[in-house]
Amino acid sequence: MKRNATLMAYNNTCLLKSFLFLLWWMMVCAVYARSQDTSLMKMLEDSMAVTRQPQYTTGTFKGTHVINLHAVETPAQGVLLFMIMHRFGKINDGGYQLFGLDNATMRMGFDYGITNRLAAGIGRSTFEKTYDGYLKLKLLRQTESPGKIPVSVTALGGLAYTTLKYADKSYLNAKYRISYTLQLLIARKLNRNLSLQLAPAWLHYNLVPAVADKNDVFALGMGGRMKITRRASINLEYNYLPGNQVNSFKVYNSLSAGFDIETGGHVFQVHVTNSQGMVAPLFIGRTTGSWGKGDVYFGFNISRSFNIAKKKH
């Protein structure tokens, strides 16, 4: 009897043990199964994090120009950009000239993306009947977090050729009519809204008005844009021209402020500036308008992009 009781007790503890073990195992399985549901996504996320490549920052500026100054942006490969830059007369011309609206100078231009990094442009300004051509090359492109490149750098090399005929200046041959621009555009998109650019420039005029004027002129351009909505931004641009370079006439630093609106393939820029010229040798070294005196030009840039080459995937 006593032996029987011990055996039963043994059997009972044995059953209890197996029952507890089963319970524990079921819990482990349940936890494992639950973790599996979310781990499918976690597995993907982990895999993505490991293989993630740095990506180029896009949309540092909306257009290829801040206002007058070139921006780091170039058209993508196979994209032709048609751009009209237009400046009315001076606002201080008064009511008779309808505050400058009676007069206008303009520049028509084409930019073409040869590759995603290299673009060529040509343009023609009514101001002194100037033709211009340039090459823009993206040397560095800013990359996003895990990126290591903090800025975008684009080199700009340009040439301007004035063709206005002067009856009294028959000596003006092709050489005298040319001026060169070499500029480094360094920009950083600080956040989704704010981008800033620095642009040291070296200009060379083959002909200057007087002996006191330097043929080689150095300047520092600065530009920025602040997005106010997803498709509109406020732009500011200042081109600092250190003294003792242009002496025979009074020059001012070019200061422009504007507003960009983008819709589909168009970028529409409206601005006020004290520069009438729209190519670097004109607006950097030949700005004669003064904000203080009210020599302010109202103007706009309109660009339209066309895809003329099929993009290969």
Next chain:
Amino acid sequence: MKIWTIIIICCMVSTAMQAQVFVTRTGSVNFFSETPLEDIKAENNQVYAAVDLSKKTIAFSMLLKSFLFRKALMQEHFNENYVESDKFPKSTFNGMFTGDVVPGKANTIRVEGVLLLHGVEKKITTHATIELKEENLTGFARFQLIPEDFKITIPGIVRDKIARQIDVQVTIDCKTVK
């Protein structure tokens, strides 16, 4: 003896429960918008996908910046103005499916889950076909999305150039993981 029987049974059960997972890093998601004014097409061939046949779960994850467009400007606008990929870099789908997957033939299944896009989560349901061949699992699904459901606003001036409903196609070719 009983203890060992139970342990053995438990082990057998747990091995049977071990996940039968298929994954890919090169899945593709394409979308189309067709209007009389403009056709927009984009493809992303770097889609991460995973299918667990035993649990009937399915997951997708992709970077929105990996969508390639025919026009560079469209791609820029897609990222900058519509999906805001700087703020919301990823789109994911996490869901379950119902229906049996028989090896060697095309099986139609019903997929249901949550799509995350532009920071907005939305439940979607669609039919998909899955084919299982040894160590490979291929899948295809097609469904439609409404941009406004994901708080993607389209300005009036371009509204007629973007379809009200965007056609989405998903193709995956997964391999099993051990």
